[in-house]
Amino acid sequence: MAAIRAKWHSRHGATMMMALLMLLVATVVSVVVITSATTAMRRVNSDHAQQQAWLTVSSAAQMLRDGIEGDSYAQVVTKVTPRLGSPTTTESQAPATGDFSALLNEAMDYLRTNIAQDHYETTFTVSAGELDPVTVHFFLFRKMVDGDEVSEYGIRAFLYLPEGEQDCRMTLKIGGTVEPKTTTTTTGRWSSRQETTVSTTTITWNTGSITKGAAE
Amino acid sequence: MKKKLRSRGGETLVETLCATAIIVLSILFLCVSAITAARINYKVQNTDTTFRYGGAGTQETVTIENVSGEEDLSIDNIAITLHQVGDEKKSESQYTYYTYQK
Numbered sequence: 001m002a003a004i005r006a007k008w009h010s011r012h013g014a015t016m017m018m019a020l021l022m023l024l025v026a027t028v029v030s031v032v033v034i035t036s037a038t039t040a041m042r043r044v045n046s047d048h049a050q051q052q053a054w055l056t057v058s059s060a061a062q063m064l065r066d067g068i069e070g071d072s073y074a075q076v077v078t079k080v081t082p083r084l085g086s087p088t089t090t091e092s093q094a095p096a097t098g099d100f101s102a103l104l105n106e107a108m109d110y111l112r113t114n115i116a117q118d119h120y121e122t123t124f125t126v127s128a129g130e131l132d133p134v135t136v137h138f139f140l141f142r143k144m145v146d147g148d149e150v151s152e153y154g155i156r157a158f159l160y161l162p163e164g165e166q167d168c169r170m171t172l173k174i175g176g177t178v179e180p181k182t183t184t185t186t187t188g189r190w191s192s193r194q195e196t197t198v199s200t201t202t203i204t205w206n207t208g209s210i211t212k213g214a215a216e
Numbered sequence: 217m218k219k220k221l222r223s224r225g226g227e228t229l230v231e232t233l234c235a236t237a238i239i240v241l242s243i244l245f246l247c248v249s250a251i252t253a254a255r256i257n258y259k260v261q262n263t264d265t266t267f268r269y270g271g272a273g274t275q276e277t278v279t280i281e282n283v284s285g286e287e288d289l290s291i292d293n294i295a296i297t298l299h300q301v302g303d304e305k306k307s308e309s310q311y312t313y314y315t316y317q318k
Contacts, residue, residue, distance in 0.1 A: 013231065022238070023241060033249045034253055037252070044265055047307075048311075055312065056313070059314045059315075062315070063296065063314070063316035098318070100294075102290075102291050123282070125280070126278060128276065128296060129276050134302055169282055
């Protein structure tokens with residue numbers, strides 16, 4: 001115990017201890033200074049990456065919205081009823097013609113041929129230049145009235161960067177206006193008289209809205 | 217006072233040299249870290265991360281490819297205008313976006 005007390009009160013080697021203490025303080029201060037500087041740098045880089053990811057996804061969303069807006073698809077049903085004989089019904093379509101007509105026509109043809117289905121869905125990627133490809137989960141749905149007549153069409157597209165660190169989800173909503181039109185004409189006389197009824201249902205895509213996040 | 221002056225007690229030369237070396241090393245550490253931090257801060261201050269729409273664009277095309285694989289959807293002729301904005305000398309601070317016109 002006495003040896004420890006003597007060692008404790010000894011003043012030999014105090015300079016070395018002071019120097020080592022100073023080294024410790026200097027090391028801690030250096031680490032703090034460099035860490036704070038690199039944190040600021042990292043934050044700036046992260047902000048840039050976040051902004052770029054947002055621009056990539058919003059560019060794709062705006063392109064889809066503007067490309068689909070104003071395009072239309074029409075379903076034409078022609079029924080010819082002769083005075084004598086049985087009536088005949090023919091169906092035809094006036095497909096969409098815009099840049100995204102391939103997508104819209106495929107969706108509408110799918111819904112036309114699959115009566116029981118209330119929606120069409122597909123997933124595709126949008127790639128432009130050196131930008132990261134944007135994944136789009138595309139839905140085209142319809143709402144039925146009394147299980148037969150379609151009252152409403154709509155599009156929902158969920159856009160995101162699958163491989164990016166940034167969470168930049170966006171939702172595109174586009175509504176479709178359904179416009180039914182029926183015209184009836186009568187031609188011929190007496191036995192050759194026939195009535196032609198043309199029923200046209202036109203779906204026109206309205207201006208869409210883009211919201212941040214994966215909204216329903 | 218006389219006793220203090222005549223005393224033979226004190227640090228050896230090796231101890232003094234070692235202590236001086238450690239102090240010099242500590243000061244060096246501080247200086248290097250301060251200079252490095254100042255350089256990083258200067259770079260951060262000069263990095264313009266603000267985004268402004270604009271800039272001349274180049275004509276490009278967008279490719280759309282199906283992921284699910286069930287249907288064959290491929291659209292590759294959609295014309296867009298690709299814009300690059302920001303400091304041209306610093307590619308890391310540039311932003312890229314595109315616009316579409318019917």
